[in-house]
Amino acid sequence: MNTEKIITLENVVKRFKVGDGEFTALKDINLNFDKGEFAGLVGPSGSGKTTLLNIIGSLDSPTEGTATVMGKSISELSHKESALLRNHHIGFIFQVYNLLPVYTVYENVEFALLLQNHSAEERKKAVMDALDWVGIADMANKKPAKLSGGEGQRVAIARAMVKKPQILLADEPTANLDAENAHAILQTMKSLNKELDTTFLFSTHDEKVMKYMDRIIHLRDGSVEKDEIINSKSSSK
Amino acid sequence: MNQALRLAYRNLVGAGLRTWLNVGVLSFTFVLILFYNGLIDGWNKQAKRDSIAWEIGQGQIIHKDYDPLDPFTILDGHGNINTIKGNVSPVLVQQSTIYPEGRSISTLLKGVSTNQSITQLPTGLLLNTDANIPALIGKNMSNKSGLKEGDEVLIRWRDSEGTFDATNITIVGIFESTVPTIDAGQIYIPIEKLWELTGLENHASYFIVGEGYEHKEIQDWEFNSQSSLLETLDAMIETKKASGTIMYLLLMAIALLAIFDTQVLSIFRRQKEIGTYIALGMTRGEVIRLFTVEGFMYSVLAVILGSIYGIPLLWFLAKNGIPYPVEQVQDFGVPISDTMYPVFSLGLIAGTLLLVVVSATIVSYLPARKISKMNPVDAIKGKLQ
Ligand SMILES: Nc1ncnc2c1ncn2[C@@H]1O[C@H](COP(=O)(O)OP(=O)(O)O)[C@@H](O)[C@H]1O
Ligand SMILES: [Mg+2]
Numbered sequence: 001m002n003t004e005k006i007i008t009l010e011n012v013v014k015r016f017k018v019g020d021g022e023f024t025a026l027k028d029i030n031l032n033f034d035k036g037e038f039a040g041l042v043g044p045s046g047s048g049k050t051t052l053l054n055i056i057g058s059l060d061s062p063t064e065g066t067a068t069v070m071g072k073s074i075s076e077l078s079h080k081e082s083a084l085l086r087n088h089h090i091g092f093i094f095q096v097y098n099l100l101p102v103y104t105v106y107e108n109v110e111f112a113l114l115l116q117n118h119s120a121e122e123r124k125k126a127v128m129d130a131l132d133w134v135g136i137a138d139m140a141n142k143k144p145a146k147l148s149g150g151e152g153q154r155v156a157i158a159r160a161m162v163k164k165p166q167i168l169l170a171d172e173p174t175a176n177l178d179a180e181n182a183h184a185i186l187q188t189m190k191s192l193n194k195e196l197d198t199t200f201l202f203s204t205h206d207e208k209v210m211k212y213m214d215r216i217i218h219l220r221d222g223s224v225e226k227d228e229i230i231n232s233k234s235s236s237k
Numbered sequence: 238m239n240q241a242l243r244l245a246y247r248n249l250v251g252a253g254l255r256t257w258l259n260v261g262v263l264s265f266t267f268v269l270i271l272f273y274n275g276l277i278d279g280w281n282k283q284a285k286r287d288s289i290a291w292e293i294g295q296g297q298i299i300h301k302d303y304d305p306l307d308p309f310t311i312l313d314g315h316g317n318i319n320t321i322k323g324n325v326s327p328v329l330v331q332q333s334t335i336y337p338e339g340r341s342i343s344t345l346l347k348g349v350s351t352n353q354s355i356t357q358l359p360t361g362l363l364l365n366t367d368a369n370i371p372a373l374i375g376k377n378m379s380n381k382s383g384l385k386e387g388d389e390v391l392i393r394w395r396d397s398e399g400t401f402d403a404t405n406i407t408i409v410g411i412f413e414s415t416v417p418t419i420d421a422g423q424i425y426i427p428i429e430k431l432w433e434l435t436g437l438e439n440h441a442s443y444f445i446v447g448e449g450y451e452h453k454e455i456q457d458w459e460f461n462s463q464s465s466l467l468e469t470l471d472a473m474i475e476t477k478k479a480s481g482t483i484m485y486l487l488l489m490a491i492a493l494l495a496i497f498d499t500q501v502l503s504i505f506r507r508q509k510e511i512g513t514y515i516a517l518g519m520t521r522g523e524v525i526r527l528f529t530v531e532g533f534m535y536s537v538l539a540v541i542l543g544s545i546y547g548i549p550l551l552w553f554l555a556k557n558g559i560p561y562p563v564e565q566v567q568d569f570g571v572p573i574s575d576t577m578y579p580v581f582s583l584g585l586i587a588g589t590l591l592l593v594v595v596s597a598t599i600v601s602y603l604p605a606r607k608i609s610k611m612n613p614v615d616a617i618k619g620k621l622q
Contacts, residue, residue: 059516059613080520087518098513098617102251112517114240159517 006166006199007033007056011065014051014222025051027222028065033201035166038193040202040210043219049203052219053169056201057090058082070166087115091160091198093170097152099144099159105131106140109159116163130162134188150181157185161192167199174206186212241523245530249538256535259495263539266492267593268547270485271586274478275551275579276559281474282580283415285467291416293466294355294445298325298458303442308332311345312395315440316457323450326353327441329431333394335406335424337382344378345423346394348431348441355447358419362410363427370430371409375420379411386411392424396435404434489596496535497600511608512616521609528608532601536594555579 014026026048033039041049054060055067058074059082067074070089077085086092091112099108109130113123131137134154144152153173160168170189174182190212193200202209210216214231217224249256289295298321299305303314311332318327329348334341351363363371374384384390386408393403406426414420432438446452452460514524558576 054614057516059617080522083515083518083520083523085518086516090518092516094513094516094617098509098516100510100513102248107247111244114243115518115523 004035005032006035006037006070007031007201008068009052009056009065010068012052012055012062012067013064014048014055014060015063025222026055026062029222029224031217031224031227033199035199036193036197037215038190038200038213039215039217040204040213041217041219042204042210043225044205046221047219048222049219050171053171053201053203056167057092057169058085087112088163089166091163091165091168093153093156093160093168093173095172095175097144097156099147099152099155101144104141104143105136105147105155108144108155109162112159112163126162127158130158133161133192134158134185149176150178150184153177153181153185154188157188157192161196161198164196165198167201170200170202172204172206173202174204174209179208182206182208241526241530242534244527245534248527248531249534255499256538259492259499259535260538260542262495263492263535263593263597264543264547266485266488267539267543267589268550269488270589270592271543271547271581272551272554272579273485274585274589275555275581276577277474277478278582278585279555279578279580281471283578284470284474287415288467288470289463290357291414292356292419292445293463294326294447295450296446296452296463297461297466298444298446298452298455299461300442301457301459303330305443311442315437315442318439318441318444320455321444321458324355324447325444325450326350326355326447327428327444329428329435329437329440330442331394331431331435333392333424335382335384336391336393337384337388340382342382343422344392346392346431347423347425348428349425351427353445355445357414358425359410359412360425360427363425366407366409368407368409370404370406370426370434372406373410373412373425374408375423376411376413377417377420378423379408381421384408394434398436402434489592493596493600496532496597497604501604508608508611508616509618511611512613512618515613516617525602525605525609528605529598529602532605533594533598535601536597539597540590540593551579551581555581 009029009031012026012029013024015022015024017023029052041052043049051060055062055074056069058069058077061067061075069085072081072085074082092098100111103111106127109127110123113126118126128137128140131140134157136151136154136158139147139151139155144155147155153176156173160170168189173189174185177185186209189200192198202213204210215227215229218226218228300314300316302310302316304310311330315329321327327348327350331346331348332343333346334343336342349358349360349363351360353360359373362373374382379385382390388408389405390408391403392406393401396402406424412420428441432440446460511524514527515521519527555578558578560576
């Protein structure tokens with residue numbers, strides 16, 4: 001094994017308090033991801049996809065087991081360290097885009113860079129590049145409320161990609177999009193994956209999305225049911 | 238900090254009307270506090286100036302048995318004036334009753350020296366007249382008694398033997414003063430006449446001190462400095478100020494509540510946004526800072542907005558004064574003129590500014606601290622209730 005494991009999950013268990021008892025959302029998950037993978041977590045609603053993405057994104061931590069992302073154990077990170085990890089290395093795309101409503105498209109994308117130390121020119125170039133990647137450079141000054149669903153999700157992708165993260169986590173990114181927009185966005189992400197060697201991890205139960213995946217991990221009731229490599233090209237880098 | 242300022246500014250401008258409503262209320266409070274305190278300060282200044290000019294002078298020398306606040310001390314509270322030298326003007330106080338048009342009004346009869354210039358009381362009017370006993374009264378007294386210039390009125394008093402006596406006095410002048418304590422219920426006649434009427438030759442109850450007088454210990458007499466005499470006035474004005482303070486603290490509370498409300502509501506309405514901030518890599522500290530800076534910025538915008546309309550308005554009022562209904566004036570018990578000139582000192586402006594900015598910032602920091610404790614996963618979902 002000489003490939004770089006960017007994400008390692010060992011015996012990851014996640015339990016939530018529900019009333020007096022507990023609910024086990026993830027049961028003993030063991031998974032590895034190589035740098036540059038384009039993989040999908042597939043499963044019915046409630047199977048644990050979002051929970052798993054949140055742990056990998058260091059927004060949450062496992063109850064048991066270890067999740068290691070870019071060599072760092074998620075449970076051991078301080079708030080500051082996990083914020084730093086997200087800020088520099090992890091991009092999020094949400095089902096409902098989560099754009100900041102009072103900011104323009106440009107400002108939404110610029111946001112992540114403002115948390116880092118970049119000069120104004122660097123920021124401007126990076127933001128315009130990111131908007132170009134997703135094909136909405138002409139909407140830079142619009143507010144999110146004025147955008148269509150497809151445009152909104154493109155802004156979210158640009159915002160996640162502008163800092164050129166190592167890992168991009170997309171939680172049901174096409175759930176609110178029509179077929180045409182879903183395909184366009186997946187093509188965009190696929191080309192970014194090739195161009196920037198970013199590791200993409202999706203959650204979805206959308207058939208259209210699965211067609212694009214190099215690897216599909218089937219989740220059911222918090223367990224991995226099947227882990228299939230469809231296109232070994234990316235994992236045999 | 239630069240980052241927080243930039244983001245806070247974007248958030249405020251982006252929030253549009255909500256921001257401007259908060260800023261508007263806060264700026265109004267800012268200007269009102271300034272205006273009110275400026276008015277009190279201006280009034281204070283004017284009241285002191287007038288009290289000095291009409292009543293207090295550079296101080297008073299009061300007979301040890303006389304207490305201006307206790308009418309029972311009038312009878313014995315006086316002494317011979319020959320022991321006191323210098324630029325002073327004697328006043329002898331006696332109790333009396335006048336009977337204008339059959340009514341009886343109890344009055345303080347004050348003998349004053351006709352050639353004095355220490356106070357603005359126009360005692361010169363008592364000189365150029367052929368009236369037997371010329372008298373001066375104030376406008377308020379004139380209104381209450383119905384006495385006008387040239388009127389004669391019967392006055393009754395007690396002489397040194399304690400027997401009642403009565404005669405007619407002639408009103409030769411009516412003065413106008415903002416100082417109610419020298420007007421209400423008082424009649425001024427030449428001190429020599431009062432000596433004649435009472436048999437208290439060369440006696441006075443107190444002296445008003447003029448410029449250049451230097452006091453040395455004198456048996457039976459007590460020196461009251463100008464500032465000690467102004468203390469009562471200060472205390473009265475402080476009371477008025479306190480009752481007004483309640484009003485503007487209430488206003489301030491409303492304005493701060495509006496901001497607090499906006500910021501607390503923000504936790505709920507903006508939790509998704511906050512979750513997104515955190516997902517994008519903001520630390521808790523940065524979130525707190527952002528919200529606190531937003532509150533700070535509210536107050537800064539409020540100060541700027543308040544200055545835009547407040548400076549011309551307050552400047553105009555300070556320059557031209559504010560007309561004050563004279564009818565109410567005398568009931569105040571404190572010198573108050575029919576035009577009030579507010580005074581806006583640097584200290585007042587700086588203090589008000591600080592009050593507004595600091596309280597708005599604190600009120601924003603409190604909910605921000607709560608925000609930072611939120612679980613980001615719940616926040617992103619907008620789950621917190
Ligand atoms: N904070 C939580 N508290 C309690 N139960 C939760 C919480 N988050 C998720 N769950 C439960 O865990 C299971 C997996 O949820 P999730 O990861 O959101 O599934 P998916 O994204 O695949 O739909 C669900 O049954 C859900 O109800
Ligand atoms: Mg989900």
